[in-house]
Amino acid sequence: MNKMLCVLRENKEIRRKYFSTAKEEISNTNLQLLIWICIFTIVIEITLLIFAKILLPTWVLKQEHFQVAIINVGFIFLATKLKSIHYKNDKMVANICMVYMLLIATCIIKIDVFYEPETLSSFIPLLFVVTPAAFVLSLFRIYLTMILVEVEYIIALFMVKDSVLISADIFYSLAGLSFGMLVTAIILRLRCKDNYDKLTYRRLSMTDSLTGVLNKSTALTQIGRYLLTRIDNTHCALLIIDLDNFKKVNDKYGHQVGDRLLNQVGEILHEAFRGNDIVGRFGGDEFVVLMKNVFDDEIIERKCEEILKLLESLTLDEENFKISCSMGAVIAKKKNESLERLFKIADDALYEAKAMGKNGLVKKIDK
Incomplete structure (x- = not known):
């Protein structure tokens, strides 16, 4: 019955x-x-x-x-x-x-x-x-x-x-x-x-099987479509997130632990961002996020702080291995911005964040 x-x-x-x-x-x-x-x-x-x-x-x-x-x-x-x-x-x-x-x-x-x-x-x-x-x-x-x-x-x-x-x-x-x-x-x-x-x-x-977020092709397609149809005076932000020292995780703990970490990161990104934001895995330990309707520039910092705190709470087999990430972000305020241009700006910002000692954010505003 x-x-x-x-x-x-x-x-x-x-x-x-x-x-x-x-x-x-x-x-x-x-x-x-x-x-x-x-x-x-x-x-x-x-x-x-x-x-x-x-x-x-x-x-x-x-x-x-x-x-x-x-x-x-x-x-x-x-x-x-x-x-x-x-x-x-x-x-x-x-x-x-x-x-x-x-x-x-x-x-x-x-x-x-x-x-x-x-x-x-x-x-x-x-x-x-x-x-x-x-x-x-x-x-x-x-x-x-x-x-x-x-x-x-x-x-x-x-x-x-x-x-x-x-x-x-x-x-x-x-x-x-x-x-x-x-x-x-x-x-x-x-x-x-x-x-x-x-x-x-x-x-x-459409989904990356390991992390549960969108795969690279789907994420970039959806981001590109959004940028083309974005109405005037609607700001958005493109973030590139890269895990720090991920190669050491794979080398020290093995790929199974590394895969489990990527899965947890996918869950964290799902939790941190809104349902209408576009979250995807770009490849390896790199993720890309498009935040829609960003009316407050400071929200980027708050989101990144939230992600860093959630990553710090992760543990690898009870060992004291600190999980962190570096983030590069660009806030697009102009109409008709191309994905290629925004991605290059965010990627340059990520490179700066890595050069500054990792575990942080570099944000740029494209006016």
Whole structure:
């Protein structure tokens, strides 16, 4: 029982992450699916109408058939328009998809129930089976839509059919509803799991496995992108952090201890800087940090003091080996600064910090 509850909680968390991290992708997918489904529905409707005329000479075209066509054409134009303007409100797009399904279901109920009240319904159970694959919606939205259709269907049955047919139709519709709900949960689980795997792979490809911070390529890419899109009068700071005497650590204690130290340094940098700052490992024992929105120049000194104190608290196998680092920083106050220029200034500052006896900071301001 506990294992089942854990699985349910895990599935719920995976779904939550999916719908919170892939909003734009889901919105775009639903709009594209809406266009395809509308086109497919129109083609199927025309094909069935042609066959009905050929195979059923007494069959009569009904107004609901025109309504289905009009609904699909209208939603094609709506979805195409929203895609063209890159509409990103995922909740509104989901609501549009729900309204579409309810309108189509209403037309099918009218055709299936009111025009042939003396026979069993055939389309509604099928509708419940195909609904899960229609759109990328949350379980709540899909289940709510299916339940609303079922309620509407049952009300329609009691309006025109006798008790025997009502019982049979309700049974078959509930069977279709149950199967549809099960398939919905399975399909959504697969979609969420696929998204979770993609996010995991993307995160691993962007992260330095030893330290847990961004790898060199990702860090430099994100820093360069930020510098290009930085708005006027927004200052930032680029820091290069280099561990002092790291080679001695590897030589004296071995590479395993050195790797453990790098891992601890990664944790310290995560703790010291804000979530929106860019922290990466440049290589070896060197790290690079971009601090965004630096309105107070003195914050650099405070951050560096915090890092030095945290490093001093580290121990290597209970021996008194002092861990420290040297830091070079540049505060960029001008617009359109290149990463190459800022990195050279910060690297020169780091060199000065090393020359001054290490375990400290040299800060420069690029005005």
